[in-house]
Amino acid sequence: MQYSAAQWSMRLKVRYLDTSGPSMARRSTRPWERRHLLSTDWGVCAGSGADDFRSPPAEARIMNFDLNSSEFWDRQATRKEVxxxxxICYGxxxxxxxxxxxxxxxRLMDENFGETDALQDxxxxxxxxxxxxxxxxYTICPYVPPxxxxIDFxxxxxxxxxxxxKQGGSRFADRIFGDTDRVGGxxxxxxxxxxWANQNSFLRGLMEKSLGVHRDRLLPTFHxxxxxxxxxxxxAPPKGNGEGKVALFYTCTVNYNEPEIGKAAVAVFQKNGIEYVIPEQQCCGLPFLxxxxxxxxxxxxxxxxxALSQAVRQGYKIVAPSASCSYMLKRDYPRFLPTDDSRLVAENTYDLSEYLVTVHERGRLDLGFSQKIGKIRYHQPCHLKAQNIGxxxxxxxxxxxxAEISRMQCCSGHDGSWxxxxxxxxxxxxxxxxxxxxLKTPGACTVTDCPLSAIQVQQGTGKKPVHPIVVLARAYGLVADETTSDGDRRSSPSLSPD
Structure with a gap:
C-alpha cells in the first residue's frame, strides 16, 4: 500500500504515542531501518544494503528543475517543496x-514531533x-521519479x-574557489x-581565518x-586505426593537480589505436554550483x-576521467542548460573506464599487459555510483x-569544496x-576514479590512491611503478608516450 505525505505524517504521529517521548530508535520499527540504525558511521557501503537498490534508468529521471521558472526562485515555494x-524522507x-x-x-524532526512546518528557517x-x-x-531512494x-533529495x-x-548573497571564499580555472592558472x-604555502602552519592559520579553509585540510598539489x-x-595526435574517436574532457583537477592521469589516458589511447582530440574546455561548473x-x-x-557538441557532431565520444565531471556532463548539463546541444553532449559522454570497457566489448582492447599489478583496493566514488553504470x-x-581486486563503495567524505x-x-x-x-592494506595498490577522493584518502590513511587509467598504463608498461618505504605502490608522475 502506498501512502500520501499526509498519511505518512499521521503514521508518524501515531508512533509518537509513547509516554517516554519521541525516540528515533522506537520510531524505526521496520527491519531495514533497524539495520541502518546499528551503524555508528555515516556512509552506505557495499554490503550494507545499498546494493539492493538501483537508480532508475536515465530517461525516467523527470523531476522538475526549471531554473527559468519564477516559482523555482520563490523562497516560499522552495520552502514548501523542501x-x-x-x-516523506522522515517517514x-x-x-x-x-x-x-x-x-x-x-533529529530536528524528532525534536519538533515530526512537524516539518515547525522547523525554523x-x-x-x-x-x-x-x-x-x-x-x-538518490541511488537507494524508492520514491525517485517516475x-x-x-523525490530527488x-x-x-x-x-x-x-x-x-541568489537572495542572500554568496560567500567570498565560494566566489574565489569556485573559479578553479583562475585559481589553478x-x-x-x-x-x-x-x-609550500599550503603546508605552512602559520599561513594555513591565516587562510582558515580569512577564507574558512580548515588548517588541517590536505590541499591539492599544483604543477x-x-x-x-x-x-x-x-x-598533433596520430590518426587512430578505427578503434574509436574520443574527445578528452580532461577536467580542471587533472589539468592543474593530477596531470599524470591525463598523460596516462593519452598513452592508453595511443596503445589501443584510439583517435583522440583535446577540445577547448573550461571547468565543468560544479565548483560554482x-x-x-x-x-x-x-x-x-x-x-x-x-565546444563539446561540435566534437560529437564530428564523430567523437566525450570521455572524462573524473566521476564528478562526467556526472555533471551526463546528468546536470541538460538541467542547467536545457538545449538540444546540451542533451547531445549528455548522451555522448562516458566515464573514461566506461568507454574503454565498450572498446573491450567490441574485442578491440589490447590485452598485451606486460606488468603485474597484484593486490588492488578499489574505491568507487559516489558520483560514479550515481551514474548507474556498474x-x-x-x-x-x-x-x-x-590482479586481485577488492572493492568498497563508501563515500570518502571529500565532496568538492564541502x-x-x-x-x-x-x-x-x-x-x-x-x-x-x-584501504589501510599494506602492499596493496589503492585506486579511485576521483582525484578529490584520493586527497581525502591520503589524509585519512597516508596512502595516495592512483586512478584506474594509471593502473592500466602501468600494466601496459607505459608508466613506471614505484614502491614507497611503507609498502605502498604508486606510479611515477612522469609519462611521455611515444
Missing amino acids: SRVFD CTLCHTLCPSFVDLF EQVKQVVDLCYQCKLC HEWD PRTIMRAHLVDA LASWAAPLVN SETFAKWIRKRP DGGLVDRARKKIKSNVA FKAQELMQLIPA SVKKENFEASMKVGKPLFKF
Whole structure:
C-alpha cells in the first residue's frame, strides 16, 4: 500500500504515542531501518544494503528543475517543496546513517514531533548546508521519479542552496574557489611557492581565518606544467586505426593537480589505436554550483556545450576521467542548460573506464599487459555510483592477469569544496572513516576514479590512491611503478608516450 505525505505524517504521529517521548530508535520499527540504525558511521557501503537498490534508468529521471521558472526562485515555494520532501524522507528513514544532513534532519524532526512546518528557517539551512551532493540517497531512494512522489533529495537541497545564495548573497571564499580555472592558472604559475604555502602552519592559520579553509585540510598539489601545457608541446595526435574517436574532457583537477592521469589516458589511447582530440574546455561548473553561483556555472556550461557538441557532431565520444565531471556532463548539463546541444553532449559522454570497457566489448582492447599489478583496493566514488553504470573500472582492471581486486563503495567524505570548509572538516573525516579502514592494506595498490577522493584518502590513511587509467598504463608498461618505504605502490608522475 502506498501512502500520501499526509498519511505518512499521521503514521508518524501515531508512533509518537509513547509516554517516554519521541525516540528515533522506537520510531524505526521496520527491519531495514533497524539495520541502518546499528551503524555508528555515516556512509552506505557495499554490503550494507545499498546494493539492493538501483537508480532508475536515465530517461525516467523527470523531476522538475526549471531554473527559468519564477516559482523555482520563490523562497516560499522552495520552502514548501523542501518541507514536502523532508516529510516523506522522515517517514522512510532509509538514509538515516547516510550523511550528516539526514542525521540532523531526523533529529530536528524528532525534536519538533515530526512537524516539518515547525522547523525554523535556520534549522532548514542547517540541513541544507550539511548536504554535500554525493547523490547516494538518490541511488537507494524508492520514491525517485517516475514515482508519483517525485523525490530527488539532492536537487531539492541544491534548489534551496541556489535560492539562498541568489537572495542572500554568496560567500567570498565560494566566489574565489569556485573559479578553479583562475585559481589553478595562478597557482600553477607559482606552483612551488603555492605548494609550500599550503603546508605552512602559520599561513594555513591565516587562510582558515580569512577564507574558512580548515588548517588541517590536505590541499591539492599544483604543477608548473599543467596537462594542457604538456599536451600543447606534443605533436598533433596520430590518426587512430578505427578503434574509436574520443574527445578528452580532461577536467580542471587533472589539468592543474593530477596531470599524470591525463598523460596516462593519452598513452592508453595511443596503445589501443584510439583517435583522440583535446577540445577547448573550461571547468565543468560544479565548483560554482557548490557555492550557489548558478549564473557563473551556466556560463561555463554554455561554453563547454558549444565546444563539446561540435566534437560529437564530428564523430567523437566525450570521455572524462573524473566521476564528478562526467556526472555533471551526463546528468546536470541538460538541467542547467536545457538545449538540444546540451542533451547531445549528455548522451555522448562516458566515464573514461566506461568507454574503454565498450572498446573491450567490441574485442578491440589490447590485452598485451606486460606488468603485474597484484593486490588492488578499489574505491568507487559516489558520483560514479550515481551514474548507474556498474563497476567499469573494476571490470577494466580485472582484465590484467593476476590482479586481485577488492572493492568498497563508501563515500570518502571529500565532496568538492564541502570538506575544505572549517565547519565541515571533522564531519568529512567521520564520513570517510569506513573507507579509510578498508584501504589501510599494506602492499596493496589503492585506486579511485576521483582525484578529490584520493586527497581525502591520503589524509585519512597516508596512502595516495592512483586512478584506474594509471593502473592500466602501468600494466601496459607505459608508466613506471614505484614502491614507497611503507609498502605502498604508486606510479611515477612522469609519462611521455611515444
